[in-house]
Each structure stands twice: as C-alpha cells, then as structure tokens.
Amino acid sequence: EAAEKGGYEHFMLKEIYEQPKAVRDTISPRIKDGKVVIEELNMSDEEIKAISRIQIVACGSAYHVGISAKYVLEEVAKIPVDVDFASEFRYRNPILDNNALVIIISQSGETADSLAALREAQARGLKVLGIVNVVGSSIAREADNVMYTWAGPEISVATTKAYSTQLSAVYLISILFGQIRGTVTKEAYKNMVKEIQKLPEKIQKILEEKERIQWFANKFASSHDIFFIGRGLDYATCLEGSLKLKEISYIHSEAYAAGELKHGTISLIEKDILVVGVATQEQLYGKLVSNIVEVKSRGAYVMGLTTYGNYAMEDTADFTVYVPKTMSCFMTSLAVIPLQLLAYYVSVAKGLDVDKPRNLAKSVTVE
Ligand code: G6P
Numbered sequence: 001e002a003a004e005k006g007g008y009e010h011f012m013l014k015e016i017y018e019q020p021k022a023v024r025d026t027i028s029p030r031i032k033d034g035k036v037v038i039e040e041l042n043m044s045d046e047e048i049k050a051i052s053r054i055q056i057v058a059c060g061s062a063y064h065v066g067i068s069a070k071y072v073l074e075e076v077a078k079i080p081v082d083v084d085f086a087s088e089f090r091y092r093n094p095i096l097d098n099n100a101l102v103i104i105i106s107q108s109g110e111t112a113d114s115l116a117a118l119r120e121a122q123a124r125g126l127k128v129l130g131i132v133n134v135v136g137s138s139i140a141r142e143a144d145n146v147m148y149t150w151a152g153p154e155i156s157v158a159t160t161k162a163y164s165t166q167l168s169a170v171y172l173i174s175i176l177f178g179q180i181r182g183t184v185t186k187e188a189y190k191n192m193v194k195e196i197q198k199l200p201e202k203i204q205k206i207l208e209e210k211e212r213i214q215w216f217a218n219k220f221a222s223s224h225d226i227f228f229i230g231r232g233l234d235y236a237t238c239l240e241g242s243l244k245l246k247e248i249s250y251i252h253s254e255a256y257a258a259g260e261l262k263h264g265t266i267s268l269i270e271k272d273i274l275v276v277g278v279a280t281q282e283q284l285y286g287k288l289v290s291n292i293v294e295v296k297s298r299g300a301y302v303m304g305l306t307t308y309g310n311y312a313m314e315d316t317a318d319f320t321v322y323v324p325k326t327m328s329c330f331m332t333s334l335a336v337i338p339l340q341l342l343a344y345y346v347s348v349a350k351g352l353d354v355d356k357p358r359n360l361a362k363s364v365t366v367e
Pocket residue numbers: 059060061062105106107108109110111114157158159360361362363364
C-alpha cells in the first residue's frame with residue numbers, strides 16, 4: 001500500500017496533488033485548434049439548440065458539482081438548470097418535457113440512487129448524459145451519452161480529483177453549448193478556452209502554498225462547529241468545503257448562502273467560532289465583506305478566501321488565503337483547493353483515519 005501511495009502519507013493527499021494532471025487530462029483532449037470538441041457527445045447542433053432545460057441529478061460531492069453547473073450553464077449557455085439529489089429525483093415525479101436533457105454526474109458510476117434516477121429518466125423517454133469517472137461502470141453503460149472524467153482511480157473515500165474533473169467537464173459542456181446556441185460572443189469564447197487551459201497550473205500554484213493552510217488547520221482542529229459562507233458560485237464551493245471537512249474531521253459544519261445568515265444561522269455565531277468566508281466572485285465581493293463584518297461583530301474568527309489583489313480582505317478577516325484569479329465562472333476549481341487541504345490537515349491533526357472515515361463508503365451501491 002505504501003508503494004501505491006507514491007510517497008504520500010495518505011491517498012487523499014496524493015489525489016489532491018494529482019489534480020493539476022487530472023484536470024489537464026480531462027480538458028486537453030477536448031480542445032482542438034482553440035475549439036472545444038467533445039467527440040463522445042453524440043448530439044447534433046440541432047439537438048443542442050433544442051434543449052429546453054437541463055436536469056442534473058447526483059449525490060454527495062457530484063451533487064455539489066451540479067450546483068456549480070447550474071450557475072455556469074445558466075450564465076454561459078443560458079439554459080435553465082435544475083439540480084436534484086438522485087434520492088429525491090427518483091421519487092418526486094419530476095415535470096420534464098421531451099426537450100429536457102438529463103445529466104447524471106457520478107465518480108463511481110455505481111451509486112444506487114443515481115443509477116435509479118438514470119433509469120427513471122430513460123423510462124420517461126429522456127436522453128441521459130453521464131459524466132462518469134469509472135470506465136465501463138453501470139451508469140456509463142446505460143447512459144445514452146457518456147463523457148468520461150479522466151481522473152484515474154480514486155481510492156480515498158473523500159473525493160477530490162474526481163470532483164475537480166467533473167467541474168472541468170461541466171465547463172467544457174457549458175462553453176460548447178454556449179457557442180452552439182450563440183449565447184457567448186467570439187471573444188468570450190476565446191477567453192474561456194484560454195482560461196480553462198490555465199486551471200491546472202493555477203491549481204499547482206495553490207498546492208505549493210499548502211503550509212499556511214496546514215498551520216491554520218492545526219490551530220482550529222479542536223473546533224466543534226465551523227461555518228462556510230459564500231454567494232453565487234462561492235456558495236457552491238462552500239457546500240463542498242463543508243462536506244469535505246465534516247466527512248473526514250467529524251467536526252460539525254454548515255455551508256450557508258451568505259445572504260441567508262440573517263434568517264437563522266447568525267444566532268449560532270458566538271465568540272471564537274470559525275467562519276470561512278469565500279469571496280472570489282468579483283461582483284459579490286463587497287456583499288460578502290459585509291457578511292464577514294456581521295459575523296465578526298458577534299465574535300467569530302474569520303478565515304477569508306479570496307483572489308490575489310483583494311488585499312483589503314486583511315482589514316476584515318483574521319486570516320486570509322489567496323488563490324490566483326481566473327474567470328468568475330471557473331473560480332470553484334481554484335477556491336475549493338485550500339478547503340480540501342483544510343479538511344485534510346484538520347483530519348491529520350486529529351489523528352483520524354483520513355482515507356477511510358467512519359460510516360462512509362466510497363461507492364454507495366445500496367439505497
Ligand atoms: C459517496 C462518496 C462521495 C461521493 C458520493 C457520490 O458518498 O463518499 O465522495 O460524492 O458517494 O458518489 P458517485 O460515485 O456517484 O460520484
């Protein structure tokens with residue numbers, strides 16, 4: 001097993017470090033001469049133009065990719081998107097017209113609820129596109145179209161590289177659909193294609209600064225409650241950051257759309273509670289800073305997560321982590337990295353079984 005870990009202490013850390021390569025492997029083969037080409041996507045331009053709405057169905061972290069996808073697809077391709085937990089979708093009798101596209105996202109391709117949701121969609125005569133990591137898995141075999149994420153085998157129960165490659169797949173689909181449906185200008189298209197290819201090196205840069213997060217994780221390893229707040233895509237990032245932390249550190253954590261704080265959660269904020277404020281969305285930056293001020297005035301200790309250049313964050317947050325800038329719609333891919341590292345180092349500091357957390361399975365093949 002030590003050999004399989006390739007010198008890393010845990011599979012999770014190894015997989016965190018494999019992300020630049022995994023993201024590159026998922027993106028590069030689908031960009032040819034500056035254009036997004038998804039050969040395995042067996043859909044004509046007419047079919048893509050006719051899509052009335054997209055229904056994304058998934059579980060766990062893949063569901064969080066779905067939440068990010070809603071923001072990106074709606075922004076770039078202007079297609080309305082719904083996102084459901086597979087366990088809800090399969091029993092809620094959803095209203096879907098014939099031109100709806102169902103996308104199932106799954107690392108293993110074997111999650112029982114996701115597979116049942118796929119069958120439910122097909123029984124209604126709908127086309128299903130699977131975004132799947134494991135080649136030849138049940139969802140890959142049964143879906144009408146499959147787009148593979150090339151993350152390679154993922155051993156750690158808490159997903160990192162599969163999640164990152166799922167995000168990349170979603171960006172590629174969004175750019176392609178946007179181009180075919182004429183919702184992105186030529187210039188925006190060019191920029192997106194250029195920016196998406198820079199994500200691996202930017203992820204690499206964040207990984208090189210892991211010591212600061214490690215230090216911070218040690219300081220907060222004995223916390224009982226941690227809150228993650230963000231707006232827009234930063235909220236989607238918070239959902240994943242919070243899940244990662246609770247999965248492997250057993251610390252209670254919640255992710256909140258920052259604007260909802262005042263409708264409940266703020267009553268839980270008291271002295272020295274850690275709040276992670278994610279603020280990478282330029283147009284929402286000021287709003288998030290106001291939310292940080294609110295929780296700080298109630299005694300919270302705040303870790304701010306923003307992009308290089310927003311140095312004024314240090315006037316408000318107690319501890320600030322910076323990530324490189326990219327287009328707002330791709331920010332989740334960068335902002336999630338310090339949150340994965342935070343979860344990992346908290347778990348290590350507590351001496352827990354990082355790769356095999358209690359009560360959790362890598363692939364949930366029973367309902
Ligand atoms: C389990 C795993 C999660 C994963 C979820 C969905 O709960 O521990 O990491 O996100 O299943 O799995 P899938 O294989 O469908 O992506």
